[in-house]
Amino acid sequence: MKAYLSALSPAARLTVWKTLLISLGAAVVQAALFFLVLSRWSEASPPILETLIRNGRLSLVFAAGLLLVCGALVLPGWDRGSKTGYTLRRLSVNEGKFSLLLGVQNALLLLVYWAIQLIALLLLSEYFLSTADPATVSHQSLFLACYRSPYLHGLLPLADWAVLLRNLSGCLVLGLACSAFCHHRRHGRKSGLLLPLAVVAAVGFPVYAGNPFLSLSSTIIFLLICLYFWKSLTGVHEDED
Amino acid sequence: MLVLSDVKKTYRQGTQALAGVNLSLGPGEIVGLFGENGAGKTTLMKCILGLLRYEGEITLDGAPITPKNIARLSFATCEHSFFPALTAAGHRDFYREHFPTFRNKRFAALMDFFQLPLNKTIRSFSAGQKNQFEVILALSQGADYILMDEPFAGNDIFNREDFYKVLLGILEPNETILLSTHLLEEVQHFIGRAVLLHQGVVAGDMTTSQLEDEGRSLMDYVKEIYHYQSDRVSRALDQLTDQKE
Numbered sequence: 001m002k003a004y005l006s007a008l009s010p011a012a013r014l015t016v017w018k019t020l021l022i023s024l025g026a027a028v029v030q031a032a033l034f035f036l037v038l039s040r041w042s043e044a045s046p047p048i049l050e051t052l053i054r055n056g057r058l059s060l061v062f063a064a065g066l067l068l069v070c071g072a073l074v075l076p077g078w079d080r081g082s083k084t085g086y087t088l089r090r091l092s093v094n095e096g097k098f099s100l101l102l103g104v105q106n107a108l109l110l111l112v113y114w115a116i117q118l119i120a121l122l123l124l125s126e127y128f129l130s131t132a133d134p135a136t137v138s139h140q141s142l143f144l145a146c147y148r149s150p151y152l153h154g155l156l157p158l159a160d161w162a163v164l165l166r167n168l169s170g171c172l173v174l175g176l177a178c179s180a181f182c183h184h185r186r187h188g189r190k191s192g193l194l195l196p197l198a199v200v201a202a203v204g205f206p207v208y209a210g211n212p213f214l215s216l217s218s219t220i221i222f223l224l225i226c227l228y229f230w231k232s233l234t235g236v237h238e239d240e241d
Numbered sequence: 242m243l244v245l246s247d248v249k250k251t252y253r254q255g256t257q258a259l260a261g262v263n264l265s266l267g268p269g270e271i272v273g274l275f276g277e278n279g280a281g282k283t284t285l286m287k288c289i290l291g292l293l294r295y296e297g298e299i300t301l302d303g304a305p306i307t308p309k310n311i312a313r314l315s316f317a318t319c320e321h322s323f324f325p326a327l328t329a330a331g332h333r334d335f336y337r338e339h340f341p342t343f344r345n346k347r348f349a350a351l352m353d354f355f356q357l358p359l360n361k362t363i364r365s366f367s368a369g370q371k372n373q374f375e376v377i378l379a380l381s382q383g384a385d386y387i388l389m390d391e392p393f394a395g396n397d398i399f400n401r402e403d404f405y406k407v408l409l410g411i412l413e414p415n416e417t418i419l420l421s422t423h424l425l426e427e428v429q430h431f432i433g434r435a436v437l438l439h440q441g442v443v444a445g446d447m448t449t450s451q452l453e454d455e456g457r458s459l460m461d462y463v464k465e466i467y468h469y470q471s472d473r474v475s476r477a478l479d480q481l482t483d484q485k486e
Contacts, residue, residue, distance in 0.1 A: 006338040010324040013331075081371075086322035089292060091339050094309045131439070154448075 007093045009027035009128055010084070011076040011102055011182075019109045026065030026113075027120035030058045031102030034124050046136045049125055050149035059151035062117055063202035069113050070178055070198040073106045077182025085186030096234035097183070099183040100176070104227065114167065118155045125152075151206035162212035169222035170201050176229040182234055193225070243268050243289070243386050243417070248297035250284050250441075258284040259295065260441035266386065269414045274421040275463060276438035282421040283318075285438065285443040290316055300350045301353035301386070312340050319391040321371055327362040329357060332378060340385025347411060351377040354407055355400075369396045378403070380404050380411075389420045398427075431457040437466050 033056040041047045053059075053092050075086070089095055125145065129137050157163035177194040184191040205220070243266040250259040257416075258281045265274055276282050288295040291306055301310055316322060323332060337343045352359060355373040357366070363467060364372055376392045393401045401424070409431065410416070420429055429449065437445035445466040452462055470476075 005338065006335065010327055010331075010335065014326050080325060082323055082325050083318075083319040084322065084324050086290075086292060086316060086318065087324070090311050092291065092312065094308070124378070 003091070004080055004091050004098060007088065007091055007098050008102060008105055009156065011056075011103060012225055014075050015072050015106070015109060018075070019069050019113060020116075022065055022068045022072060023113045023116035026061055026068075027116055029123060030056070030061045031116070033058060033061065034128075036042075038128070046133050047129055048136070048143040049141060050129065053121070053149050058121070059206035059211040061152065062155075062205065064106075065113065065117070066202045066205070069110060070174060070194065072196065073109065073175070073178035076102070076183045083186075088186070095183070096099075099179050099233045101104075102182065103172075103176035103179035103233075105175070107172045107179045108172055110171040111168075114155070114171065121152065121155055154205045157185055160212070160215075162215035165219045166222070167205075167213040169219045169226070170205070172203065173197060173225050174201055175221040176226055177231075180229050181231060197225070242302060243305070244257065244298075244300050245289070246298040246300075248283070248285070248295050248299060250288055250293060250295045253327075253424055259288065261297070261424075261449070262275060262438075262441070264436060264443055264446070266417050266419060268417055270387065270434055271412070271432050272420065272434045272436055272437050273425075273432035273459075274419055274438065275298055275425060276444075280438040281441045283440055284474070286318075286419070286421065289388060290314055291460055310384045312342070313385045314387075314443060315382040315384035315387050317376045317387070317392045319372065319375075319388045319394045321375055323363050323371070323375060323378060326362055328358045328360050328362050329374060332374075333359075333381075336378060336382060340382045344381045344383050346383035350378060350411070351380060351407075354403075355446050369400065372396055373400070373404075380408070386417045386419065389418065391420075392420070393421055393422075393424075397426050406433040425459055425463060435459055435462065437463060439467065 004187075034052060038047065038055040042050075048150075057151050084188045088098065122142075125142050129141055143158070146156050153160065154163065154167065157167070174197055179195045181191045187201055245264040247362075248259055248262040249257070249482070251257045258279075263284060266303070266324050270365050274285070284293065287293040289299055291311065299306055301313060304310060306314070320336070324335075327335065333343075333345075333348055336348075355370070357370055357374060357377070363371060366374060370440060372393055373396065376389065379387050379389060379392075388391065393404070406427065408418075420432065432449060434448045435452075436443060439445075441456070445462065447462060449459065452459060464471075
């Protein structure tokens with residue numbers, strides 16, 4: 001296992017800091033938009049939390065950040081000026097297993113992105129609720145906003161385990177898609193699933209239809225695609241050159 | 242002993258790069274691999290390393306090359322195989338973890354010889370420095386068979402000549418070098434054997450001592466094998482001059 005962790009380290013060096021920077025950058029932009037909308041609100045009719053989130057288009061920033069993180073996660077596969085695959089394939093580690101572990105590492109980085117956006121939004125919510133007119137907010141305001149705002153619900157599904165499963169399987173499938181992209185590029189092949197998956201994840205994350213069936217269906221589809229990636233990464237291919 | 246038996250490689254588009262190569266490389270040999278562009282030199286090296294699928298058999302001391310014994314082979318390629326975002330020190334640590342026979346002393350000495358910085362990312366190196374670093378890694382891995390594919394493309398002649406001298410001084414008796422290059426005259430005093438590839442097969446294979454005994458230079462031998470037509474330039478010039486008229 002130590003050899004695998006060591007083999008993952010060059011990819012980690014390339015992606016971890018970039019993911020953290022994108023996550024923090026997205027959080028800062030969301031905060032700026034949140035305060036911009038808040039500052040323009042008329043005092044006559046105080047805003048509610050979910051309206052601020054919607055009008056600030058915070059979900060769009062999240063989606064853009066998610067696409068950027070996916071872009072950062074495929075950097076180990078770009079081989080700019082060097083064919084790192086020649087080195088990776090000369091190590092004593094199994095390349096298929098290595099790519100699967102890289103997929104898991106990517107999924108963890110996507111979870112970090114999700115966590116940082118969640119923390120940022122909770123801090124913004126906390127600020128808003130503590131400064132708002134006490135007559136317009138209650139200790140239930142955040143809880144209610146989590147069910148009224150599709151974006152906030154996606155970030156913090158609370159007891160909605162179907163959305164939680166969708167998000168977790170979404171991180172796993174995107175992480176594996178990024179790793180499969182790198183793996184196939186090293187072998188001179190193309191992997192076209194990453195872009196559509198990333199777009200679906202970015203667009204679909206803040207969509208909440210209030211129906212667990214949709215979330216569970218998404219989870220099952222994501223897990224089936226994960227299975228496909230597992231097979232494609234560990235299988236033998238004829239088109240090695 | 243690295244043995245290639247009837248190794249064939251046809252690319253998907255139908256190009257036959259290797260048409261049945263038979264070759265044996267013993268411990269301690271320094272072998273020059275020559276051939277015109279497209280002769281199959283790079284393909285041969287990639288087949289040995291398992292980077293390409295092939296027909297035929299390649300064995301290392303009788304065993305097929307697998308992840309178990311692949312560490313006995315190292316590769317320096319002009320395409321480069323380092324991690325651009327890692328520093329030289331990062332590569333040293335990475336190689337130490339994966340290749341237990343990594344030669345720390347040789348790595349340090351060669352870094353010093355080429356005056357390469359330890360703590361800069363390889364991405365920031367010049368083209369020549371990148372080639373030098375690629376070679377340093379291949380030589381420091383601790384491999385028994387060191388494959389080099391045009392390792393000094395883009396380096397100046399002083400660096401290349403000095404390097405060959407240093408290399409001869411540091412190589413241990415069991416280390417084998419397979420060096421693919423077009424720079425025949427530069428390496429003729431460095432190699433002990435010349436293997437000539439032509440249209441995917443070994444067209445010539447001779448030790449430099451055999452050549453010396455026969456009073457032939459490496460260049461003469463290569464020209465003879467490739468049926469070099471010494472009057473081709475004058476004929477071409479004549480034709481071109483006729484066309485102008």
